[in-house]
Amino acid sequence: MKRLVVLAITAAFVLGMIGSAFAGVDLEATGKFQFQADFTQNPNFKDADQNSDDHDSLNFWFRARTQFRMIANENLWAVLYTEYKARIGSEGADTLGGGGTDSRTLKVKQAYLGFRYPGTEVYTQAGIFDLNMPQAAGNNNMIIGDYHTGAIAVEAPITDAVKLTVGFARPFDSNSSDTKENLTSSTNMDDEMDLFFATVPVTIDGFKATPWFAYAMIGQDTFDDTRTSAKKGVSSLAGMTGPDATYFTDDVTAWWLGGAFEVTMFDPIIFKADVFYGSVDADQSQNDREGWGFDGSVAYTGLDFVKPKFVFTYTSGEDDDKDNGSERLPVLHSDFGFGSYYQVGSAFTGDTDGLQGDQNGYWTIGLCFDDISFIEKLTHSVNFLYYQGTNDADLIKKNPGGLTNIDSDGSFLTDEDHLFEVDINTNYQIYDELAAIVEFSYINADFDQDTWKNYGATPRNGDSDAYKFAVGLIYNF
Numbered sequence: 001m002k003r004l005v006v007l008a009i010t011a012a013f014v015l016g017m018i019g020s021a022f023a024g025v026d027l028e029a030t031g032k033f034q035f036q037a038d039f040t041q042n043p044n045f046k047d048a049d050q051n052s053d054d055h056d057s058l059n060f061w062f063r064a065r066t067q068f069r070m071i072a073n074e075n076l077w078a079v080l081y082t083e084y085k086a087r088i089g090s091e092g093a094d095t096l097g098g099g100g101t102d103s104r105t106l107k108v109k110q111a112y113l114g115f116r117y118p119g120t121e122v123y124t125q126a127g128i129f130d131l132n133m134p135q136a137a138g139n140n141n142m143i144i145g146d147y148h149t150g151a152i153a154v155e156a157p158i159t160d161a162v163k164l165t166v167g168f169a170r171p172f173d174s175n176s177s178d179t180k181e182n183l184t185s186s187t188n189m190d191d192e193m194d195l196f197f198a199t200v201p202v203t204i205d206g207f208k209a210t211p212w213f214a215y216a217m218i219g220q221d222t223f224d225d226t227r228t229s230a231k232k233g234v235s236s237l238a239g240m241t242g243p244d245a246t247y248f249t250d251d252v253t254a255w256w257l258g259g260a261f262e263v264t265m266f267d268p269i270i271f272k273a274d275v276f277y278g279s280v281d282a283d284q285s286q287n288d289r290e291g292w293g294f295d296g297s298v299a300y301t302g303l304d305f306v307k308p309k310f311v312f313t314y315t316s317g318e319d320d321d322k323d324n325g326s327e328r329l330p331v332l333h334s335d336f337g338f339g340s341y342y343q344v345g346s347a348f349t350g351d352t353d354g355l356q357g358d359q360n361g362y363w364t365i366g367l368c369f370d371d372i373s374f375i376e377k378l379t380h381s382v383n384f385l386y387y388q389g390t391n392d393a394d395l396i397k398k399n400p401g402g403l404t405n406i407d408s409d410g411s412f413l414t415d416e417d418h419l420f421e422v423d424i425n426t427n428y429q430i431y432d433e434l435a436a437i438v439e440f441s442y443i444n445a446d447f448d449q450d451t452w453k454n455y456g457a458t459p460r461n462g463d464s465d466a467y468k469f470a471v472g473l474i475y476n477f
Helices: 002-023 235-240 394-395
Strands: 025-040 059-071 076-087 106-114 125-130 147-157 164-174 193-200 202-204 207-218 252-263 271-281 288-301 307-315 362-375 378-389 418-429 434-446 465-477
Touching: none
Parallel strands: none
Antiparallel strands: 025 059, 025 465, 059 076, 076 106, 106 125, 125 147, 147 164, 164 193, 193 207, 202 207, 207 252, 252 271, 271 288, 288 307, 307 362, 362 378, 378 418, 418 434, 434 465
């Protein structure tokens, strides 16, 4: 049966290409294929004998991403972006027993059309694509970054220096219909999240500023199975709710205001910074969330053999009261980071990144050395990063039974916890399109034992440093 499915997909693709050729459509393909081996130790900073599940230290991954761009002309095109990813040897995929399909999933990552209205520079993009709010420092937006969702966006120039982009996205919609009336539906009623956003990039000589705004309407059933069954609560979206969140009893609204700034007028000294503020107004105070943050970097690009960069981040943290909601910045989907282990930033798949993700409430200071090169085709990067929590440790101490959205896995840092990370990464370009990459990271962890020793079902009873060694090949075409 699988062979028939594969043949059918292949035939459909070939026929589609032939049809496109007859229609006068040019087909371009770009992508990235990669194979990697990861050795990780204590990614949650707890050994197996410290109330932690053991894990496979060595894993092998293969990922293939291909983007097909079907171009009618310079003003009209469509994009199909596919991804295949497998952990080698996983059950049902590459075991000797074989036959399964659990990990051999070919999925559509993006699918959208883009066009400019005839005779104008007004650009429209509609479909499933990567939604990113503006970000200057770091590798992606801290609030809405690298978020694949259904959306439509329209970009129009206002002047030579100013543009305006407005858009709409629907990140969640559990069901397309309801089967019963009078709020007794066996499928959800108010189960949608609608997101409206706008950005206004302003570019002048030596300076760029991009203020942005986003507003979300969240139905009360968005994260629940049904109105008649037991509530799931809202722990499935921990970045948007309080530390001890409960189910919604009414619809919820959220909004964010931010700005990305880049100063290049002092080149080779480059300044970048971002500021954020966000608020979730829920039906119950324990579901409210309101916080702020900023990040920045100062880089010197005047040297041929290295580009040093100073980086910093600060995000507001929780107080010691679980009933008044959250004091952290609301996060819909974060792909932000400066390093390559604790935060998102590895050259490989996200499985080699650490835990930070949507859990903020910390400050960071660091020194990074990028593009270190003394031999042709061989480059290195080195990061030294210090993390300190901004969340009140008394919140954990006063709630030993555990809180809905806070785990003891190292992703949540109190003001009594700190980490020190060192990354050493190497890239060798075998060909222009093919690179061999080695990543090594070490994190020295210091979690306050008085804070965590009695917390939750798996309390922390010690610290274990985390290590990562990853090696692989990446082919870009």
